[in-house]
Amino acid sequence: MTQPPISAASYPPVIVVGAGPVGLTMTLDLAFRGLRDVILLDEGDGPAVGSRAICWSRRSLEILSRLGLGRQLVERGFTWQTGRVFQGDEELFRFDLQPDPGYGHPAFINLSQHEFEAALIDRLAAVGHPGVAWRHRVTGLTQTADHVSLTVETPDGPRIFRAAWVVAADGPRSMLRRLLGLGCIGRIFDERFLIADVRTSVDLGRERRFWFHPPFHPGDSALMHRQPGNIFRIDFQLGVDADPAAERKPERIMPRLERVLGDRTRFELIWASVYIFQCSRLERFVHERVIFAGDSAHQVSPFGARGGNSGIHDADNLAWKLALVIEGKAGPALLESYSAERVAACDENILHSARATDFMSPKPGMATVLRDAVLDLARTQPFARALINSGRLSVPAVLDGSPLNGADDPDAPRSARLGAACPDAPVRGEDGRPGWLLDRLGRGFVGLYIPPASGVPAEVAKAAARWRHLSPPIALLAVEEADDVAGLVRSRYGMAPGSFVLIRPDQHIAARFRSFDAAAVEAALARALGGKADAEEAACVA
């Protein structure tokens, strides 16, 4: 090489490939972090066709609220929190995903992926992003020490795009994964499923319903979800021998639906698909300057709504880290922590998803005998109900053992332990009006602090003033006892006057302190930025 190296600054900072829920969330989050000109490429010509992903969890809504559209999605979606489990005609039990009040968002909304993506695209435009470059298909990739080059088929012919970083959010059949020669490791399940969305005036309830041996579909299982506009998603387990080409035909689908809904004058088939799935992932998600997020990095079964939601959580974990690295405020160790944290989260999702699948479609022999024994005993034995697995629904992973985790408070409640996503709580705002804690946390590092009755001590105020000038800064959020209107900040976080919690920009808990110690907080910040050595040094000074 005779040419001098070109600095990364001479390239656009980021290209996101794939304008699905994950790529859109990623681009939107980066826009809020000052990267408004991220190039967003997608091979399609508009938002996803059909419903596809529909269940969006509370954690995903909290993330999207931080990006300015969680409550709008709640208004558009169909809110639910109860699941009902049936064996044949008989209801075995119900479960409530949000039994406690005091959260700013519901346990789940159902909203089609099409509408979800359309809302994010509108939001991108509203924050001044140039929009998705549709019909841009990546065909080649090379990367050097300081940038990535993508060859892209566009409506105007082939073009080269360069950027310092590429986020591969290009779905389960990821072209970027293929171009890098990366394979996913895991299990492919051979059970086939039919998924159908129908509009109907028949009242099928508000809840998630799951049937073992459904009366309308003998032998297998079925799952039903309600969407806005009297649309229901019905998922039929078809078995391992089903012929996908035949099952996709309306003449096969309509009789199945008639057995649920009555004659076909009472419903309209909107969309259907026959699918199989796998539970697998890449070994790691960061490959030099190409970073994988969502289905390109990992796939799970749909039971538990862990696919789309975990992809949103990937984007949430990655965006702040990538922005800080691009700004030169953190080193590559912070990006490696994305891989470590999300691989662990992915393994948790895969474990739950694979177990649910094994329970729903047990192998012949003892696995089936045991499964049916559990269903049988569940009629009278509460313990057996706990063993029934119709999908364990998506909850945010606790980043236990993350290299970014700092000081711990061993007495913290499990729900707010080190690495947990921050639980919400009602708080009275500065204007005296009711509001939510997560809205007050914002998008940067925050120190959540409960001051003593005498007010914020001078020592804390002085540290907070200094922290405003750190790079990145820490904002102090002092919640007085009187503003913790339901006492839920104190109980959910296990906090008392004087205790302090350092919160990351993705609203996960980075460090916890029983009493205020400015130097220890600064050491925890350094650690949360991936700089372990710095943290130890600062701890020595403390």
Added chain:
Amino acid sequence: MRGLSSALNLPDPDGFYAELVRLYDGLDRDAAEAVSARLILLLCNHIGDRAVLREAFALARGAGLAKE
């Protein structure tokens, strides 16, 4: 005093269940039945309380019949 507990008494129920199913991996029907028999005997001895066991026997026999 009610003897047999019907409330959940197993930590990590999903993990327990997966482990139980794995116990039978690769066994044919006869071998699986032999494993089940040994397992029942081991657990019965561990429980020890004849009244509790008798209750469990009746429940296991009756569960597959019409619901209560």
